[in-house]
Amino acid sequence: MLSVTRRIATITQPRGGYIPNDLFSQTQYDDNQILQLVETEDKFLLSLQGAAVDYLTRYMLFGNREDAFHISFLGARKLDEAYENNEATNHFSELLSRIVGIDDESIRTACQIVGYDVAYRMGIHFYKDINEINAPQSMVSNIRIMVNRGLEFLRQVGPVVSDEMTFEGGYTGLVSSGDGDYLTSNMLIDFKVSMKPFSNKWSLQLLMYYLLGIHSIHTEYQSVSFLCVFNPYENRSYIVNLSDISDETKYKVSNEVLGYKMVADPYGVLSKVDYSAWRDVDGTDNRILLDFMTNRLNLGVKFDVSKYEDGIHKISLNEYWYCLGEIDHEYLNRVRPSFRYVDHVLMIKKKRYLMFLSVTSKGSLGVLNGGRIKSASFSAQYYYENIERYAQAVLASFSKYWDALRIISKKLKSLPPSEKALRARYIQEKVEYKNILGIDVGSFKKWYRERGQHYRMSGRIHGCIVDLDTMNHIYVNPYDGKITPYYALSMYDKDVYINVKSLLADQMPEFLESFEKLALDSKKNELSVTNNLNNIVLISSNDIVSKKTKKEYSYDMYAVSNRLKPLQKIYDHKLIQVWYDDILGDDKLLLEDKYLIKPQRNIKKRSNAGQLKIIEGNKEKYVGQSMMQKGDRTATITGYRNYEDIDVVFEDGYKVKHISINKWKQGRIVHPDVEKIVKQDRKEKVAKSYKSSKREKYIGLTKRMKCGLRATVIDYIDCDHITIKFEDGLIKSNVRSDHFINGNVAHDNRNKKDAVNPANEEPSPIELMISNRESDTNLSVGIKPEITENKDDENLSFEEIKKKYKDMTRIMKDGSVVKVIKAVNRRNVMIQFEDGTIVKSISINRFLNGLVEHP
Secondary structure: OEEHHHHHHOOOOOOOOOOOHHHOEEEEOOOOOOOOOOOOOOHHHHHOHHHHHHHHHHHHHHOOHHHHOHHHHHHHHHHHHHHOOOHHHHHHHHHHOOOOOOOHHHHHHHHHHHHHHHHHHOOHHHOOOHHHOOOOHHHHHHHHHHHHHHHHHHHHHOOEEEEOOOOOOOOOOOEEEOOOOEEEOOEEEEEOOOOOOOOHHHHHHHHHHHHHHHOOOOHHHHHOOEEEEEEOOOOEEEEEEHHHOOHHHHHHHHHHHOOEEEOOOOOOOOOOOOHHHOOOEEEEOHHHHHHHHHHHHOOOOOOOHHHOOOEEEEEOHHHHHHHHHHHOHHHOOOOOOOOOOEEEEEEEEEOOEEEEEEEEOOOOEEEEEOOEEEEOOOOHHHHHHHHHHHHHHHHHHHHHHHHHHHHHHHHHHHOOOOHHHHHHHHHHHHHHHHHHHOOOOOOHHHHHHHOHHHOOOOOOEEOOEEEOOOOEEEEEOOOOOOEEEEEEEEOOEEEEOOOHHHHHHHHOHHHHHHHHHHHHOOOOOEEOOOOOOOOEEOOOOOOOOOOOOEEEOOOHHHHHHHHHHHHHHHHHHOEEOOOOHHHHOOOOOHHHOOOOOOOOOOOOOOOHHHHHHHHHHHHHHHOOOEEEEOOOEEEEEEEEEEOOEEEEEEOOOOEEEEEOHHHHHOOOOOOHHHHHHHHHHHHHHHHHHHHHHHHHHHOOOEEEOOOOOEEEEEEEEEOOEEEEEEOOOOEEEEEOHHHHHOOOOOOOOOOHHHEOOOOOOOOOHHHHHHHOOOOOOOOOOOOOOOOOOOHHHHHOOHHHHHHHHOOOEEEOOOOOEEEEEEEEEOOEEEEEEOOOOEEEEEOHHHHHOOOOOOO
């Protein structure tokens, strides 16, 4: 069904991840080497660097070139199958023979060979002639440094017993593929050649590999004790001990993520599960598989928006996903998060516009933006009342700009590629269809009529960007209409060309000829857009071709684009996915708000006179209005200076100054009297909820102690005071929860105050006195306290003293029962009488000899 990485993309991890990052110990290695900045016009090289490091590391480690560069060989073979010759595989073999180590020539040859990977992973139409690949010296040096870092790290933690490990026998019906990098005798290692920081996705991937491994046919995974990520780019390792990962985490990842059927709870209905049984699995849990199929793929769900009248409607999460896919087909094939805390969804429909709010089991609202949720600032009723005015305000500002982007997209998608490029694609599909499906696509003319004419540029619009393909894009500035064509390895690494023609000549030459024809018609070379913008020049007859580029590492264009992208859904689908309430405020410019688009210098500012007029209008509008605040207290606006600065007064005369309209609208202004009550209620509620959850967690929990007997929790006061019952009937109170969880509670009945005699033996005088103390405080003790010198404690450490005397109980000469609650040293002990009185700084001898008097 899914690969490990694909499954991770569908998971919403708990806050902080299944495995918190602080469990990993980081080690920074210093090899006195610094990676250089690679400056090259051959942009394709940078995407090959990671694969070259990976393959060369494997070759240097094991000495087998064919195995190390196996993926490259598959790419070469795919090219030969498409063109019905052996040129690529022969050339691959020739190049492979030149790789003899990590000298300059071998590394440059490796960079050429991994160019074949593209044909295997993406298709032959993305393949570029590897003979044109020439790695610069800076890149060669970087690859050698990173390979040496990887080899040195593996030498330190090795030896490596296996690489490119698979997990046959461990895969489930949900996760059916995945492979690891390296395995030592006790460590599972994954290499990440990345500039990105450590991610909880990496840690989850490691744990999934381990769990798949121990259930596979390969026994070597049983000895793994550590999980490790090594990043040669940082020269840093991240290692976690498996014993530091809780049984609960291993159980939940096994069941919820990998889809194993757990023997401890095969039907997934028990509220209390023995997580220590995380290793016991029985095939695939069909409930988890069905949940994925229904919730992610919406099987069997139908939803017709047209049947709903204007209003606020409660719908299911599955109906939301179905509706979203019907409205915007972009969401049909996307991985969908689980939204585990969402109880249901509210659909707001008014006139032509739709908006969706998530609702948790506790009633918290969130604005749904596809697969993302942002906390809602207002009630559902507020959104319903303002949704139409909000949408019209956005369209008034940007509809002409989006009209222009559509024209650009339409023109680019209409451009046909050259016949040579089409014939290469035809050959590839002819081979693939025949080998996989047994279908003959026929002649080139027939294929072109049916499929080839659809081979075009992407033209996808998202925000301010129009895609040519996955790597090449056009950014259209919403302020001045200027076009920026660029090739992007990432959002932070872009190569900007002087014009679109140059970008196509360098990156997509198969479309250059048809693109140049646009310049022949003067009516097609410019696009008129909004009144705020100049003409958008897509191509001009004066354009020159230059393959020189300018490096751009700024995120600015994506920051602007990402803010406009969700607003574009209003234009495309009448769908509101973000809510910027200041758009409704008359004293705010849409493009000037801090969380929308930063103002540019060429945007005309409003005049002071106009600004004052707006403020006066809003002052008349808002002053005197009242709204309910927290604690059912009404606050009335008495002063208005601007949208972020108003004054209000409560019914009893209490004034609050310099707050925002938003805070007043949301009812978040707190009267001092209400604040005290809210804080106290919150404190009591949290304390009660915490204690209740702890009791529920522990009561009935059973663990096997190290003495061999099972014990069950029968009462819980706090983490230092729980009562347990052994399976033979012995009861012990005042047990620490961590001692119970770790199985460190001894089975004995020497301390009679903490143990009920299961054999119903005659109670000792001490027991009798304790059990009847409330009714007869003058009852004699029955035995004389033993006089103890306790000289053996002189040589004990602090930890030994603390462990020996913690929770020890003695009866004083006056009949009082006293317990040690803290032991610092033999001369400094804190004790507590049975009525709760605490006495500090008592010596061990005074306590043991019963000489402490009640104060």
